[in-house]
Amino acid sequence: MTAFRAVMILIIGAALLYGLVVAAAYLGQRRLIYPAPAGSQPVPGGYDRVILKTSDGLEIDAAWREGLPERPVIVFFHGNGDRWAGAAQAVLPLARAGFGVLLPEYRGYSGNPGDPGEEGLYRDGEAALAWLRAQGVPPERIVPVGNSLGSGVAAHVAAAYGLERLVLVSPFTSLPDAASARFRFLPVRLLMKDRFDNRAKLSGYGGQALILHGSRDALISASHARELASLSDRFALRIFDNAGHELAYLPESGRSIRDWLETRQPAER
Numbered sequence: 001m002t003a004f005r006a007v008m009i010l011i012i013g014a015a016l017l018y019g020l021v022v023a024a025a026y027l028g029q030r031r032l033i034y035p036a037p038a039g040s041q042p043v044p045g046g047y048d049r050v051i052l053k054t055s056d057g058l059e060i061d062a063a064w065r066e067g068l069p070e071r072p073v074i075v076f077f078h079g080n081g082d083r084w085a086g087a088a089q090a091v092l093p094l095a096r097a098g099f100g101v102l103l104p105e106y107r108g109y110s111g112n113p114g115d116p117g118e119e120g121l122y123r124d125g126e127a128a129l130a131w132l133r134a135q136g137v138p139p140e141r142i143v144p145v146g147n148s149l150g151s152g153v154a155a156h157v158a159a160a161y162g163l164e165r166l167v168l169v170s171p172f173t174s175l176p177d178a179a180s181a182r183f184r185f186l187p188v189r190l191l192m193k194d195r196f197d198n199r200a201k202l203s204g205y206g207g208q209a210l211i212l213h214g215s216r217d218a219l220i221s222a223s224h225a226r227e228l229a230s231l232s233d234r235f236a237l238r239i240f241d242n243a244g245h246e247l248a249y250l251p252e253s254g255r256s257i258r259d260w261l262e263t264r265q266p267a268e269r
Contacts, residue, residue, distance in 0.1 A: 034116040035081045036109040044088035046095070047103065052127035058107055058114050060124055062131065063088070067100030072143045072165070072261050075102045075128050075157075077150030079170075079248070083110050086249060090147060090169075093254030099261075100137070104128040118152070118194035125153040129161060140164055143261060146171065147248040148220065152196030158209075159201040166209040167257050169248040170217055172224045173199040202231050209235040210260045212253055214243030236260065 043049045047063035054060060063084050067073060074094050078087040087103045088095075095101050106124050107114030114120060125144070132142055143165045146154025151171030158166040172178035175196040202209065209232070213225035222239055229237035238256055240247055247253050 034106075034108065036106070036116060037081065037083050038110070040111040041083050041085070041105075044084050044103070047084075047088070047101075050102075050131065052104060052124065052131050054107070054123045054127040056120075056123055058112070058123075060107060060112050060114075060127060061105045061110070062128060063101075063103040063105075065095055065101040067095075068098035070141070071098045071100065073100035073102065073132060073137050073141050075104065075125075075132070075142060075144045075154075077104065077125060077144065077146040077153040079148035079150055082147070090248045091145070091254060093251060093258050094261075097258050097262075099258075100141075102128055102132060118196055121153050122156050125157045126160070129157055143167060145169065145257065148172075148245065149175075149196070151198055155196075155198045155201045155205070158207060159205045162206070164207045165261065166205070166207055167212070167260070168198070168209065168225075168228070169212045169253060170214065170220055170225075170245055171198055171211060171228060172196070172220050173227050178220050178224065198228060199231070202228055202235075205232070207234065210257065211235060211237045212240065212247060212256060213237075214240050214245065214247040216242055216244045217247070219245040 043063050047065045050062050050064045052060040052062050074091055076087050076091050078090070084103050084105065091101050104124055104127070105112055106116055107120050108116040129142065133139075139161065142163055144154035144158050144163060145167040146152065147169045148171070151168040152175065154166060154168060157163065175194055211225045211229045213222040215222055225237060225239070229235045240252065243250060
C-alpha cells in the first residue's frame, strides 16, 4: 500500500466517521435538548394540581398557587431537565410575597402526553395563559418568567400576547447560538430543528423586561443576556457575580424579580 493510498483511506474513514456523528446528532437532538424526567411528580406544598388544555388536544399538568388580589401572577417556565420541585424553589421568594404562581409542566415531561419540541412547548405556554384567563386573571397581572430553555417559552408568550412584563433568567439569544458555542465541531445551525429565537421575538416586544444572568455561567454565556438587554431601553439587565447556571434557584434571583416587579407596575388601562 502506497503512502498516498493510506492517507486517502484515513481521510475517507475520518469523513465517514464525522458523517455518522453528524447524523446521530441530527437524529438524537431532541433527546439531548429535552432530557424529560419520567414518571409522575408530587404537587409542591401549597399548590393545587390543575389541567391545561392545549390547542392540539393535550391535557397537561400544572401546579397553581393563588396569591393576593391585585398582586402579579407568575407563570414560571422551567429549564430543560427540571420539574415542579425546582420551579417551586425558584419562585419561593415570589410566593412568599403574595404573588400568584402557575407552574406549567411541558408535554412529554413527568408523565404528560406528547413529545417535547419548540412548537409544542409554545402551545403548552399558550395553554397556561388560557387557563389563567379562564380564571379571570387580567393580562396586566400575568408575568411570564423563563429559566434557560424556558426563556424561549416565556419570550414567545410575552411577545405573542402583548404582555407588559417579562423576566428571563439565564436566557440565550437563540438555541442554535447557545448550542454552537458548545459543539463547535458540528454544523449546529444547519442541524437544529428547534430555534427558540429569543433575539427575534424580543426585537419586536414592546413591554418591560428584566434579564438576569450569572457571570460564571458555563452553559450559556452572559453575553447572551447582554445582547438581549441591548435590544431595548425598556429592558433591565443584572449580572450576578460568581453565580452560574444555577442562578434561578438562588434566593437573590427571586428577590431581584420581586423587587423589580414591585417597582414596575403595568400601565393603567
